[in-house]
Amino acid sequence: MTFRTGLLLDPECLLHDPGPQHPESPARLSVLIELVQSKAVRALPLLRVDHRNASEAEVLRVHTPALLERLKTSVGHTIQLDQDTIASPRSFDCAMRAAGAAVAAVDAVMAGTVDNAMVLVRPPGHHAEADRPMGFCLLNNVAIAAQHARVVHGLARVAIVDFDVHHGNGTQAIFERDPNVLYISTHQWPLFPGTGAADSLGSGPGLGRTINIPLGPEHGDAEYDAIYGGLIARILDQFRPDLILLSAGYDISEHDPLGGMSVTYAGFARIAGHMVNAAELLCKKRLVAVLEGGYSAVGLTTGVQATLEALTGTVRVDDPRGPLVRLPLGDAARHLHLYREYFAI
């Protein structure tokens, strides 16, 4: 079976320029523009989905007016927002384009014009908190998309699954008190930003709706396959989301200069394939993947191609739910008792 997969790729996002030595460079998007023009990707059944800038109202469902005003002051200037986050003269527009693309992908999936979608934009989003840009991120694209899905489309529960090598502190902070947004993150530990301990499980009414799965370096395809197909698939089964958003960070690639993981094409295809299966089983195939990190050209192109092949159903994974204890869960196995407080896994 194949899926109708929307592709949102915005060349305008090339104009965000944090400087010549910065890893989050326009070249990250250039290589993906070349990838989607390649013979292999042109052979996939992808549908182009149009988008627009996010509106201020859409951004303000997640971010504070003060953050929005601060970003606007960067228009036409270069501003250092934090130690490693820079806004260049066109960055505000790029950030609004990126968030708008994530919103449009949700609209397309909800309208049924596509089953799932991939959003290839920058700057990335998952480190951006409600009131501060951080870690190369200006606006939290997946958080804005999640709130749009709930407010405009009336969805009761949204799951955000984040496979970037870094913990999505921004996404967690925005939703950690919310029982209706499940945030699940696998990330290298210890590593920037230093948040995402296994016993950080949300708070107040959101307790148990944040699942952090910190992993030592050098986890690879087998462990990611087991964690996404076993542990995460089972948690999603019980949460029963109406939509799955995937924070797709390709800095877990074996080639990435910032991360220490060793995921290859096969691992990326398995991660995305498991999420496609979960979306098919739980939420009418609704799945939107949004680009986060990934700082090696070959890691990005390999990973995005694998994701697109999984989203379209060109490659599939079989039933993922083998016996959990026999799967190679790596460091995740040490934390199962914490997750079992909230999910019968």
Ligand SMILES: [Zn+2]
């Ligand atoms: Zn990252």
